Amino acid sequence: MTMRSRRETFTFKHPFRIKGIDRVLPPGAYEVITDEEMIEGLSFASFRRVATMIMVPAAAPRSSTMEMVSIGSVDLSDAQRIDASAPCD
Secondary structure, rough: OOEEEEEEEEEOOOOOOOOOOOOOOOEEEEEEEEEEEOOOOOOOOEEEEEEEEEEOOOOOOOOEEEEEEEEEEHHHHHHHHHHHHOOOO
């Protein structure tokens, strides 16, 4: 099975939460990795998402390191929508 990974950077302007992470994350740029697998048997190349991960600062006391956390793509979209609609300070 053919796999591929896409990397994107998402920027949050406000502190935010994502389901599956038990703490508030600070505003900033976050790398998101999406793994996809090719759908076999089609006459054209098509991929389906199989995993979405986000790189976040580790919880205290190791906040100088990063950890990769598996998240849902819908949860990421919800966090982006909430961040975009939050009032600017």
